[in-house]
Structures are given as C-alpha cells and as structure tokens.
Amino acid sequence: MQAWRVHTHGEPHEAMRLEEVPGPRPGDGEVRLRVLAANVNFPDALMCRGQYQIRPPLPFTPGVEICGETEDGRRVIANPALPHGGFAEYAIAPEAALLPAPDVLDDAEAAALHIGYQTGWFGLHRRARLQPGETLLVHAAAGGVGSAAVQLGKAAGATVIGVVGGKAKARTAEALGCDLVVDRTAEDVVGRVKEFTGGRGADVVFDPVGGNAYAASAKCVAFEGRILVVGFASGTVPSPALNHALVKNYSVLGLHWGLYAVKDPAAVLACHAELTRLAAEGAVKPLVSERVPLGGAADAVQRLADGTTTGRLVVVPDGAAR
Missing domain, CATH: 3.40.50.720 (NAD(P)-binding Rossmann-like Domain)
Structure with missing residues (x-):
C-alpha cells in the first residue's frame, strides 16, 4: 500500500515521504481500517518536527484522525494507532475506541468531526x-x-x-x-x-x-x-x-x-453522541475547505503548519471517499 512516512524530523514537506510499504497488521484489540478520509491536524506538523508531546518511533506515518471502513463494512471515526497513522491507504486503530460516523456527514466531514469538535x-x-x-x-x-x-x-x-x-x-x-x-x-x-x-x-x-x-x-x-x-x-x-x-x-x-480518552472515556462517547445530534440538526458541520489527494498530504500538512489555511484540509485516498 501507499503511505507517507517520516524517517527524520523536520518541516513536513521535507520530512514526509510517500512510499510503498506492507499493510499494517493489527495487534490485540486493534482493527485494520481502509482509510476513507484523513483530517490534517496541527499535531501532525508538530510530530513531523519532533515537537509534539507524543513522539512515535521512526519511521512513522502521520495522520491522527480518520474516517475509515472496517473489514465488516462499518463506517467509523478513529484515531489511528501510531506509528501507523492515517495518511495511508490503510491504518490500524483500537477497536474499543471506534465511533460511528454520522450518516449526515460525508467521509471528509466525518473525519474532521472528532478531535476539533x-x-x-x-x-x-x-x-x-x-x-x-x-x-x-x-x-x-x-x-x-x-x-x-x-x-x-x-x-x-x-x-x-x-x-x-x-x-x-x-x-x-x-x-x-x-x-x-x-x-x-x-x-x-x-x-x-x-x-x-x-x-x-x-x-x-x-x-x-x-x-x-x-x-x-x-x-x-x-x-x-x-x-x-x-x-x-x-x-x-x-x-x-x-x-x-x-x-x-x-x-x-x-x-x-x-486525557479524557484515558481518564474518562465514557465522557468521550457521550460527547460524540451530542456532536452527532448537533450534526443531524445542522447546528454543526465541519468546514472542509479542501479535499486533497493522498499525493498532496505533505503539502497540506505544511500549509497548515504555515498558517495559510482556512477550515479543514482533508486527505482523501484516490477513489476512497464517498
């Protein structure tokens, strides 16, 4: 599969490389997800620079927030388990933390609903x-x-x-x-x-x-x-x-x-239920300003890091999103 990987820390457009790599294998309690859309977040840029509080082992694939599809066909929102992040065709994530993607949002919007909201x-x-x-x-x-x-x-x-x-x-x-x-x-x-x-x-x-x-x-x-x-x-x-x-x-x-995911995971689930309700009512809708093909992920992360973007940039692997 194709995946962006960081071998040495630096600015995203220099540190991220698109490579052909074996698909990730889920461990105990994890599932493999086909990435439908991966939202670009500021922590992705910080991890490329080696400046985030979480420092995955090198090499790693950035991408901390996705909308993905399970092998049994469920459409879910997930935080991928690093080092196998979301800027790839496939990622892995803890099964217990999967959240149902709201039906009223498309894949790019659903990918952007979780961390920011x-x-x-x-x-x-x-x-x-x-x-x-x-x-x-x-x-x-x-x-x-x-x-x-x-x-x-x-x-x-x-x-x-x-x-x-x-x-x-x-x-x-x-x-x-x-x-x-x-x-x-x-x-x-x-x-x-x-x-x-x-x-x-x-x-x-x-x-x-x-x-x-x-x-x-x-x-x-x-x-x-x-x-x-x-x-x-x-x-x-x-x-x-x-x-x-x-x-x-x-x-x-x-x-x-x-910390809420660690200290009070039930509150995260309750919050997602509330966000799903607000999305269904039209009160919230992620502002997706650009849907970027997988090949443009490094440029998208760099533009976010440079502060030149509005709304959300979402990476969409070719032919994946609905």
Whole structure:
C-alpha cells in the first residue's frame, strides 16, 4: 500500500515521504481500517518536527484522525494507532475506541468531526462552563479548531466574536455566523471587543494560538471570565502574569482533550453522541475547505503548519471517499 512516512524530523514537506510499504497488521484489540478520509491536524506538523508531546518511533506515518471502513463494512471515526497513522491507504486503530460516523456527514466531514469538535465541546462545556447569553471570543476563528468552537458556541446560545488574520479569513468567520469578526492584522482586537461588549469584555476566550493572542485575551476578558488555553499555534507559549488574574478576577483554564480518552472515556462517547445530534440538526458541520489527494498530504500538512489555511484540509485516498 501507499503511505507517507517520516524517517527524520523536520518541516513536513521535507520530512514526509510517500512510499510503498506492507499493510499494517493489527495487534490485540486493534482493527485494520481502509482509510476513507484523513483530517490534517496541527499535531501532525508538530510530530513531523519532533515537537509534539507524543513522539512515535521512526519511521512513522502521520495522520491522527480518520474516517475509515472496517473489514465488516462499518463506517467509523478513529484515531489511528501510531506509528501507523492515517495518511495511508490503510491504518490500524483500537477497536474499543471506534465511533460511528454520522450518516449526515460525508467521509471528509466525518473525519474532521472528532478531535476539533471534541476539543471545542470539552473546552466550552466541561472546562469553561459556557452559558447561554454569554460572550465567547474565539481566536483563529476561521481555522479548523476555531471554526468548531464558533459553531459550538452559537449552538450553546452564546454571542460569538471571531478573531482572524486577513480579509479572506474574515469572510469565512462571517459565513460561520460570528456576531462580530475582528481582523487582527488591521484592527485593534482589545478595542473592538470592549466596544462591542460595552466595556465588559468576553466571558469566555477560546485560545488555540497563544503568544500575542493570549496577551490580548488577558486585556479584554470580563470580570469572572475564563481564558481557555487550547494550544500554541503561534509557536509561542505565553507566561501569564498571575497577579493580573488575581486583581481582575478571571480564570486561566487548560485543556488537553486526549486525557479524557484515558481518564474518562465514557465522557468521550457521550460527547460524540451530542456532536452527532448537533450534526443531524445542522447546528454543526465541519468546514472542509479542501479535499486533497493522498499525493498532496505533505503539502497540506505544511500549509497548515504555515498558517495559510482556512477550515479543514482533508486527505482523501484516490477513489476512497464517498
């Protein structure tokens, strides 16, 4: 079969090589899946660089989120068991963790429903306790994780402010339903948020960016607000001034979604049931901006790493997806 593999760490377009390799063999408790679609995630780029908290042995195939088909014909969502990731024609995954793919979503959309939307749901509901009528600020609102948070925030009855970088991404955020879109490249984020909220600020801030985005968040979070730290796509891990949190009465909350799969797997299943319901109602729908053939996977991962994409890029092996 064809599979992308990383033999040495580096930038994705240099480190990833498309090779002909034997198909993976499932171990105890694992199943082999025909890959119908594989979503591109930021951890894929970090693993190529050797910068992710999980470092699979070399060589490995990236691709941490797929929609696949079991040998008995079930259409499922899965997180492949590394080193046999999803940027290949076949992958393996733990059988106990397979989730049914919603019928209302095609394969590319289903592949993009899992990590980003679970991250958004656990972040907004379990960690930040977002309430109807509150104001939610989402950084990188036109990106994969950000677009999921926007949709989930609107579904929860929040007023949503989307922060983006550039006019094209602003149009995407507007189409997603943001009540206010702020282009950080041309506008003062803090000033626009305070003006829109009558000086109060945002009740919940969803931050997958870090760096300057976090600094802006601390300046425009509301009294008893919550800043949700989801990731550091900017490449800069902020060092928050805890005295500022003290005098302004706001909380800084961390979210590592993968821990729920270990500590509370029943909650992951319950979340998937809720996401399936929301998808069936049309309240959420993964924003797939591009379906990429298998041969374009390395370029897709690089473009995501460079921050030039909107929505989700999904790798679709030739003839696989429906």
